[in-house]
Amino acid sequence: MPEDRADRPELRKILAALAGRLGGAVLAGVVDGGELSVRLAKDGLAPALRFLKEEAGFNALEDIAAFDNLDAAGGGGPRFTVVYRLYRFPGALRTRVAVDVGEGERLASAVPLYRSADWAEREAFDMFGIRFEGHPDLRRIYMPDDFEGHPLRKDFPLAGRTGGA
């Protein structure tokens, strides 16, 4: 693919520094297709984002995408995965940070580091019911406040209103 730039040595350095700083909280890390991808333990999220922003220079949070693993994990692993997309401008460097979070567990909010995280976390809360600790105003963003259930969960029906958790 033309958009995949060659392996970037600076990303490898960032990965090594991150692993050194967080130790066991970095569960996996790989540089592939021009971007750094790390999988973190839940408790490693806040320090990792802080390191990536303040020391590695990832000044923009592009997106937060949540996934429901209900079908994939077969009920065994954590219910959700939340993926953070960080961008370093200038330089066009990308990092993908993935964290698994179980039903009823909380993730540290990224709002104190990136203001763009505000609505993105509200969306993940609205659609999946994932809660973010330290978010200034965690409310639904699309659905009405009195709506029951979280529409993008895999056990929420495509049509109708019942069946949502």
Added chain:
Amino acid sequence: MELREYDLNMGPQHPSTHGVLRLKLAVDNEVVLGVEPVLGYLHRGMEKLWESLTFTQVVPLTDRLDYIASLSNNLGYCLAVEKLAGIEVPKRARYIRVVLAELQRLASHLAWVGFMANDIGAMSVLLYAFEAREHVLDIFEEYCGARLTVHGIRIGGAVRDLDAPLASRIRAVLEKIPERLEDVRALLDENRIWKERTVGVGRISAADAIDYGLTGPPLRASGVAWDMRKDLPYSSYDDFDFDVPLGANGDVYDRYLVRLEEICQSIRIVRQALEGLPEGDPRAKMPRVLKIAPGEVFHTIEAPKGVLGFTVRSNGSDKPERVKMKSPSFINLQALDHMCRGNLFSDVIGILGSLDIVLGEIDK
């Protein structure tokens, strides 16, 4: 007079919100203390729906996201799916996509300048800008039969080939647009009313803009040269010579200047793409049923409104496990509160307009 904060509701049925956006404003007489956008009035549950459709069936639904620039949505989604499936798009198709995407950008910016001037109270600009946009829509109609929900790009390439007669019609349209652009600029550039409503209004610094995740013309108006076509080129954009226009003040006026200059750059790109249009197929050979091995990708393009991204995750079947759209309007709108604070109540319309949001892609 003592400070008295009161709340004012604007929308969701308000002509200058361009859709169904509701704003909860906190004002002290004429001064805005805060703006809280309330979303969801156009929420159609697109991402949920996409999980029930095949990868191919999703494409026409992306037209309905940013419906002022449908083609850009097609492109963003198709590039993500192609990256996930490892589909190599022929060079001719990549060039056709660039032609279409840049025509779409200039049509979107022309619509914007018309709406924007109309919102502020200058109606004639709308007529000039829309006349120019009309020519571009005629091209789309000839290419794929649609004018608004233009479905011109498919997974693996373009809907059809760009033949010589259509190419010469595009060239003829490109000749007409600069004239209309001159009309618009003659009406607005040094217009005292326009400048008083836009210069120094709704400012945001480069650092704040990045922190809010702002992209597209609102970001570049603050002087940040972040453009995905240059930074992480896709669809052969690195073959073309073009500039990324930047503003300096990060106000409404600079957003206007950036968009108008981007129209000129789009014309440059389309001319180069037509000139260098390579021989070959307009579409890759595709399997009858597209099944994609489990994986996840994130791909971004520079859409007219800003950086449009798609995260696509597959589970081995012919339907996506999940498609998450990173909508530029959604993220840009988040900075509205910051831009409006301390400004005059009457400027909220202008600042909101300067972000060029489309509710179709905010509410999804």
